[in-house]
Amino acid sequence: MAQRSALGRGFFARPATVVAQELLGCLVSHAGVTVRLTETEAYAGERDPGSHAFRGRTPRTAVMFGPAGFLYVYFTYGNHWCVNLVTGSDGAAEAVLLRGGAVVEGHDLAAARRPGVRERDWCRGPGRLTRTLDLDGRHTGLDVCRPPLGEPADVLVWSPDPAVDPARLRAGPRVGVSGPGGDGEAFPWRFWLADEPTVSAYRPGTVRRRSRT
Numbered sequence: 498m499a500q501r502s503a504l505g506r507g508f509f510a511r512p513a514t515v516v517a518q519e520l521l522g523c524l525v526s527h528a529g530v531t532v533r534l535t536e537t538e539a540y541a542g543e544r545d546p547g548s549h550a551f552r553g554r555t556p557r558t559a560v561m562f563g564p565a566g567f568l569y570v571y572f573t574y575g576n577h578w579c580v581n582l583v584t585g586s587d588g589a590a591e592a593v594l595l596r597g598g599a600v601v602e603g604h605d606l607a608a609a610r611r612p613g614v615r616e617r618d619w620c621r622g623p624g625r626l627t628r629t630l631d632l633d634g635r636h637t638g639l640d641v642c643r644p645p646l647g648e649p650a651d652v653l654v655w656s657p658d659p660a661v662d663p664a665r666l667r668a669g670p671r672v673g674v675s676g677p678g679g680d681g682e683a684f685p686w687r688f689w690l691a692d693e694p695t696v697s698a699y700r701p702g703t704v705r706r707r708s709r710t
Contacts, residue, residue: 501655506642509565509584513539513591516584518666518688520593522657528631529606532620533658535693536597538671539686540581542590547674547684550590563587566642568652570627570634577624578633582641582654596623596672596687599695601658617694665691673700 501524509516517539525532540548542561549571550558560569561583569581569592585591598620600607607629611619620626627633636652645651671687689696 501658504654504656506564506566509582510586511584513541513584513593514686517593517686521666521688521690522661524601524655524658525595525598525630526653527651530603530630531601532598532626532630533601534595534598536689536696538594538596540592540594542585545684547671548590558590560638561590561592563589566640568636568639568641570632570637572634578627579623580627580632594623595626597621597689597695597697598626599693600629621695622697661690667691669699672697
């Protein structure tokens, strides 16, 4: 295997839509498991109705406002964690959600964390990916660009291995996202690699209507 190259802060300090595409094929390691990313989603901060930062800075979203290269991890639907890499310039609040990937190292650990689940589904969706990598709310605010400390908390991100064929890149609406002003085709910011079984199924967002009672 070729020597791996860690991604520096300059890689992340660019628009989320750019970083989301270039993260495909990159490797993410934590707690003994390494995953090759096959699916991502971009979120563009206060100009994006689908972003947690759309209504401004809160204690939960403060890390999204920069600098780039930090983790933003949040709990959703009452049962799983989602991990994002903060991107863009300071104050932009942009981030990339890691939606799916394939385990390339640490198969035994991954299988132990995902008992009874077939391998293609270990990281097929953001909640599954975090469980396989053993990431949760403890890791929000972690700097992935710092030198590795040799500790269990280290999260490492490397350049693509192997290199990605640009012809395999696909783009479309984000999964299950809705918000003020609508979403869907206006934000084709989900990116994935064609012919990858670890890419999750598309599910459109639904707008929740307030009760009049």
